[in-house]
Amino acid sequence: MSKSIAGFSKLSKSKKIDWIVETYFTNAQSAKSILKQYWNSNEKLQQLHDEFIENTITNYYLPLGVAPNFLINGKLYTIPMAIEESSVVAAASKAAKFWLERGGFKTTVISTTKIGQVHFIYKGDFKRLTQYFNSIKPKLIDDAKPITANMEKRGGGIIDIELRDKTKDINGYYQLHASFETLDAMGANFINSCLEQFAKTFKNEAQSFNLFSDEEKQIDIVMSILSNYVPDCLVRAEVSCHVNDLTENKAITGKAFAEKFVQAVNIAEIEPYRAVTHNKGIMNGIDAVVLATGNDFRAIEACVHAYASRNGKYSSLTHAKIEDDTFKFWIEVPLALGTVGGLTSLHPLVKLALELLHKPSAKELMQIIAVAGLAQNFAALRSLTTTGIQQGHMKMHLMNILNQFKATDVEKQTITEHFKNNTVTHSAVVEAIQNLRSKN
Incomplete structure (x- = not known):
């Protein structure tokens, strides 16, 4: 029978395991053996893994595969993918080979802006709040200089801060809505540190703003936190060729395949039940590379699905059309990524994965990962509209x-x-x- 335990986090790893296997498993020795089987024999490496998170008892491994032959903007890549699902790596590789012979993938980073917000409650006149914000905005930026100095030297930093009125949704609720450029860092710690400084300055300086009443000076900071929704941190990837170049077998002409493929994408654009599965397939490719490169796939997932719903209805992330007998297939997707900091500088396999990708900048990694998603979707739709998904x-x-x-x-x-x-x-x-x- 399960039982609670006090001071679990203070126990040694060995003692944690003893308690777990004796409390939850009928065969404690067998369970213990399985847990220890996945420990790394290199003690320093195992200690590194143990210190990534709390209460570590073992390592949980996923296969790390590679998909070669990706031609992106004229440069060849072999893409690392960490995933457990069968056929994902094979499908990506097949799509890469297909487009290698048809000009490869073309990519463009549209924007790299990231967002953070200070959420606060103010019970007073909005015009006076606006006056206060306009007067204090330069000081908000200036007080954050100790945090932003190094980022600014590299060309990043605070882009802008806006005051946003959200009182139609919650009484007295406002935001400081800030935008940032964090370059090759994902930037979560940087953004959150800036936001907390904004909140401190914004609250403290209100005490001496002479247009505020005593009540208006009592600004209540609810929280200061980055947003994982980054619709302006956007990358585009695309492929195109003449419809006749799509012909691969005698069963279907290139033009007929292109028309059926476009229909399949159109269905995902208007039918949420199909769009969810359609986009899940895209994320098979995206998540696998995000994970292999030590980035936060949960943040990417949350952002991407919010983006897919941005027009009020969940829809496809990819689009396709035939124009003057040219088949065009593309994706625009928000990806907030980092190639420095966090696991990227700690996990040996992440370092290896980034070196495999020619040590990309965050912008380059955005493009590579968008291509992985597009390739995965192309492979899935090609199967669905021809042989069916289950055969492969x-x-x-x-x-x-x-x-x-x-x-x-x-x-x-x-x-x-x-x-x-x-x-x-x-x-x-x-x-x-x-x-x-x-x-x-």
Whole structure:
């Protein structure tokens, strides 16, 4: 039976594990063995992993694969992808090879602006608040100079601060809405430090603003925090070719494929049920590279899905059209990324992944990751509109099913050969394993 524990965080890792396995597992020794199996034999490296988060008991590994042959703005890349889902890396690689022979991917960073807000309550006259904000704005920026000095030397810093009236939604609620340029850093700590300084100055200086009544001087700071919604930190990636160049097999002409592909994208633009799955496929590619490069995939996910809903209805992140017999397929997606700070300078595999990508700047990484998302979506839609998604996906999933049944190398080889010309389903694989084993 589960029980509470006091002072758990103060226990050694060994003692934490002892308590967990003895409290929650019927076979404590087996559970303990599994946890220790994933410890790194390099003690310094294991200590580094232990110190990333709190109450660490072991490491949780994901496969790190690579997708080669990505031609982006004339430069070849092999893209690292950390993901557990079958067929994602294969699909990205296939799409990369397809477009390598058709001019590759073209990308542009539209903007890199990031956002932070000071949320506060003010019970007074809005005109006087506006006067106060206009008078104090230069000091807000000046008081943050000790924080922004180094960033400004590199060309970044505070872009602007606005006063926003949100009283229609919540009585007395206003914001200091600030925009920032953080260059190669994701910038969360930098932005939050600036915001907290803004809040301190804004609250303190109100005490001496002579147009405020005593009540108006009591500005209540609710919180100061960056926003992970960055619709202006935007990158575009695209591919294009003549419709005849899309022809790959005799079953469908390039033009017919292009028309069907555009229809599939149009459906995702207007149908939220389809758009969610459509965009999830895009995020298979994006998240895998975000994770491999030590960035925050939860922040990226939250932002991207908010962006997909920005017009009041959830819609596709990608778009396609045929114009003068030219097929065009593109994505515009917000990506707030960093290539310095955080895990990028600590995790050995993240360092390796960034070196594999030619040590990109944050802008370059935005472009690479947008391409990974576009490639993934192209591969998925090509399957959906031609052979169907399950044919390729289930063949990639075959090995997972075989591993579940602890198939031997000989069994894997025999069954893989069998399913080269047969449809893969879970039940069909189970039946094949049972038939093979009954014969032996």
